[in-house]
Amino acid sequence: MDVKVQELIERIEDAELVLAGIGEEFQYDWNALLKDTRYQEIECEIGDDERYIWIVPFLQKMILRRGREERWDRAYQRLEKLLAGKNYFVISLCIDDYLYDTGLSEERLVTPCGGFKKMQCDKNCTGELTEMPEESYQSVLRYYKKEIPLADLEEPVCRRCGEKLRFNQLGVQRYAEESYLRQWQSYTKWLQGTVNKRLCVLELGAGMAYPGIIRFPFEKVLYYNRKAYLYRVHPQLYHVGEEIADRSVGIAENPVDFLGRLSFSDKDF
Numbered sequence: 645m646d647v648k649v650q651e652l653i654e655r656i657e658d659a660e661l662v663l664a665g666i667g668e669e670f671q672y673d674w675n676a677l678l679k680d681t682r683y684q685e686i687e688c689e690i691g692d693d694e695r696y697i698w699i700v701p702f703l704q705k706m707i708l709r710r711g712r713e714e715r716w717d718r719a720y721q722r723l724e725k726l727l728a729g730k731n732y733f734v735i736s737l738c739i740d741d742y743l744y745d746t747g748l749s750e751e752r753l754v755t756p757c758g759g760f761k762k763m764q765c766d767k768n769c770t771g772e773l774t775e776m777p778e779e780s781y782q783s784v785l786r787y788y789k790k791e792i793p794l795a796d797l798e799e800p801v802c803r804r805c806g807e808k809l810r811f812n813q814l815g816v817q818r819y820a821e822e823s824y825l826r827q828w829q830s831y832t833k834w835l836q837g838t839v840n841k842r843l844c845v846l847e848l849g850a851g852m853a854y855p856g857i858i859r860f861p862f863e864k865v866l867y868y869n870r871k872a873y874l875y876r877v878h879p880q881l882y883h884v885g886e887e888i889a890d891r892s893v894g895i896a897e898n899p900v901d902f903l904g905r906l907s908f909s910d911k912d913f
């Protein structure tokens with residue numbers, strides 16, 4: 645194990661609080677879906693036909709339901725182990741919901757970009773989230789299995805206004821932030837409690853997609869809390885600013901691989 649990894653584990657052990665930010669580099673890349681022959685056929689069949697674009701996220705959901713892929717599974721297990729017994733909070737930009745399949749406490753997680761757990765009206769006409777209509781999912785699945793033709797599929801719509809029903813993710817016409825606001829409040833309150841504490845900050849693959857959510861606020865935390873220490877892991881954007889250089893380290897690596905190679909001397913993995 646290299647020095648940085650060993651040092652990171654020790655620093656987390658020593659910290660009073662641990663803040664982890666999971667960025668877009670950590671997002672599942674739909675590898676299994678893109679390599680799937682049936683999916684490739686479907687892509688050809690749909691082409692640019694906007695009437696059927698909606699089935700793609702349902703197919704993504706199908707892949708996610710199959711369970712975490714090994715590479716991510718290992719990384720999340722390591723993260724869980726790193727944070728075990730600590731006073732932590734995890735903020736993630738990923739929409740794959742993998743974070744919720746760990747043993748980490750949901751009370752200590754926030755995913756402001758949403759995910760596949762709930763759906764919403766594209767225009768958010770009620771400010772309410774809804775469950776995914778299982779029948780829509782099942783019919784996409786049947787189409788995937790070639791049991792029914794594409795023309796039989798019907799896009800689910802909002803019961804109230806008839807607009808498209810979409811997965812609750814940043815990028816829909818009017819994003820229903822109701823899904824994460826309560827956890828966001830817990831997060832900001834938790835952050836206030838880190839002032840002047842020994843805080844270890846772990847930034848895992850947060851680039852410039854939404855720098856206002858993880859990168860910049862984390863730098864600000866470092867700037868004000870002299871007892872904080874930052875690990876910034878990113879394949880390209882791992883550099884840290886001069887003003888915090890003495891209390892941070894940049895690691896040029898893919899964050900999923902980085903976590904995956906952590907090992908803990910006292911426990912077998």
Ligand SMILES: [Zn+2]
Nearest residue numbers: 765769802805
């Ligand atoms: Zn609506």
